[in-house]
Amino acid sequence: MSKAVAAQTAHISLIGYLLIALRLPLMLALLLICVPLHYLWRMLGLDRTWPRVFLTGVGFVIGLRIRRQGKRVPGALLLANHVSWMDILALSQAANSAYVAHDGLARFGFLKWLCEMNETVFVARHRRAEVSKQAVQIRAALDHGGTLTLFPEGTTADGTVLLPFKSSLLGALEPLPEGASVQPVLLDYADAPQIAWVGEEPGLDNFKRILARLKPLRIDVHFFQPLEGEELTNRKTMTAAARGQIERALLSSRRNLS
Template sequence: MNATADAIARPAISLAGRLRIVLRLAAMLLLLLVCVPLYYVWRVMRLHNPWPRIFLGGIARIAGARVTITGAPSRKGAFLLSNHVSWLDIPVISGASGSAFVAHSGLADVGLLKWLCEMNDTVFVARHERRSVHAQVEQVRAALTDTGALTVFPEGTTSDGLGLLPFKSSLLSALDPPPPGIAIQPVWLDYGPDVAAMAWVGEEHGLDNFLKILARRRPIPVTVHFLAPLTAEETANRKVMATAARERILQAISATR
């Protein structure tokens, strides 16, 4: 990549922005040091463990997210199908719902990320071994409380947040058929008119997106819309499910713009 292209891909961060990055990283580290011991205390005592949700919700707040919630995840448990804009989606959704996540198995190769993900009951899925997904999801589901949730990003990648990419029904194979008693619930993350400034798209490196958001001066308003769960007819199979969930989110987008 030439110098001009590199400058475009890696925009300069001001001195004030760098200071905000340092302060926010320090706050995140402090939060981690507080939450991890408490997580293990609760785990040893076999109590409902709120600390992953507290930690991730705190990460979202420190990063600048100001979260508004409409609706709620099903109290009997829900698989949430959400649009995907940035790494910030994960702490925002977890803070709002206590959700665990389905993640690509490549994250399990990164020691620190794997450790943090496992504390939040992340299901690691190898895309070439989809036959094992359902069993893995069932293992996580058994560990969730009756207000728990597991989130999948059916777009398969991040988008600019202005619309929706096609939903990949193959990513919903673990939900076909849906586990008994578990709602399949679309979620729309709405970052408002400033979404393009923080979305992770194009050739931008994940670290660059992370630092760009931490360097922001202005807060990031985000509304988490928990939409109506899919009906039995809309969960007939994974292709129908993907189409119905995407349409439900598109209708919510259209209703507010």
């Protein structure tokens, strides 16, 4: 954790605590409204609507302000850089996306429950026996026209650089399902180093820092052209091509800010 972030975590102002006290009840109210409606929609066989409403609402409550660039391809697998837990809020609003997540999240009952409502596909990266089952789940989600997001870095970075993309995370998509699209996405936060969840910062501390923030959280969500041709040959070519597009755009954005 950087010294600047550590200082922010250690000292939350009175206004910050007032914002936390205001935002937490609003988030709880959203949960209490959306959960019953979600289960009602499921009983009626309707689409996954209320998880997106909840996540979009939480983003609005904490001050997330999104600007979309490029055209989203419905039903694509999105490969995005990973900066914060707020990435989930941003892509839920901008792309109505579900997610491919590490099965470690499933150990936390409340988080697992929230993730499952949004049709998260949990993957066990180190259990080879589960690969075929996970592939079926991912393919089924894509076959039904759903949008899935995978974060190939496997962890969060500070938003100014990209970590290596792990092609192994795309193992369940090799070969790519017929007709499936793979679309790179850049999540570009205006104040990335100040809001990123990196290093040894506990998740709860990061959550409190974000809720205590008065300044809006501005993010540009860049949708690039889907991969095509030889870029789709295998998981290594897909991750290399996606990372190249995202990195070029990220470097260009950082130069423009400097």
